[in-house]
Amino acid sequence: MHTGEPKTPQARTGRANQKLRTRRALVQAAVELMRTGRDVTMLEVATSALVSEATAYRHFPDLPSLLQEAMAGQMPTPAEALASVADSRDPVERIAVATEHLLRLVLTYQGATRAMIAATITRPEAAGARPAMRFGLIDHALAPLDDTLGATDPAAVTRLKNDLAAVVSAEALFCLTDLCRLGPEEAIASVVRTATTLTRAALSGDEPIGGRPVAQH
Template identity: 70%
Template sequence: MQQRSDQASQPGTGGRANQRLRTRTAILRAASELMRDGRDVTMPEVARAALVSEATAYRYFPNLASLLREAMAGQWPTPAEALARVADVTDPVERVAAAAEHLARTVLVNQGAARAMIAATVTRPEDVPARPALRLGLIDHALAPVADTLDAAALEQLKRSLSVVISAEAVFTLTDLLRLDAQEAVAGVVRAATALTREALRPTS
């Protein structure tokens, strides 16, 4: 009994450690709920939803991007799961279309988090961890049928080009700057991605 009491009184153990874990979990849960609701995700809003002060939230997560990255972890389907409907399809154009549609719709459903992550990483990229590479995994999986047949340099260039159009930035360009509705924006991203893929795979004479 004495040993148990001594351990509980030591800093960083027992109740204090459990409280820190509960606080961290509450902050992550609040961020996840804001993302699921499609609301703007800011540190003040997260702190308010988690019933903690903003200063407390920053003690656990040094910036919004690090919080969002951890809150997003494990929430998205794997590329194979996301593209399950084209699992038996070998046509890379059709697979890329599915990847583009999935990414665009995911961005539109999670606009608050997507915009917050873009803002955080664009304004101070040196201070935040890398953004989740959802698009890269989707692109790699979509192009898997031609990974061993397409010239390595051409494949790499295609992936780079696709990463520009299969992106949150492309979606927001279409909705914010060009004033397209959600369905038109999704269709625009899919058209651009499939056009790039067809051109890259076009036989050379």
């Protein structure tokens, strides 16, 4: 049976280049759609990139993996995010800046953030596709504790980071805007207040019930 001439190196290179161009087009389309703050779907990304949805899925197994690649390089590093408090050694001040920074990013990329949360709630095994920026921000914000509380009670720092991970989050923001019906600014202020209260309590030794026993005065 005649199968035609074998592909030349030039033909293989051309096909590889076309795949790369298509992948880049999908990522760029996702970036542009994310910046609108609107809901993002694989179909919408594919349409914007001038390819079929099936083609998009050949390059990315699911929407979270595409959004993860699209977000890479778009977000500032923790050090860049906390540049305004780079000289501060106050963990409370630093966590306030980190919290507000994250939540404003969430609002900017709200549609993409909601899509990633939805995907990982229904498929917990895909949680690794989420950027998880909160952890880097929290670690950088609490870096001054390495030589203080971290040196004397590292478990307390670990507890604080775990507590903050539940608060410095898109989920906390959406709870306040969607369920409590707060406006964005009021919701951000509430989350910042909670995050700084947790941090201040850990530094004073008056951790909330569920951590160490609350100090008796």
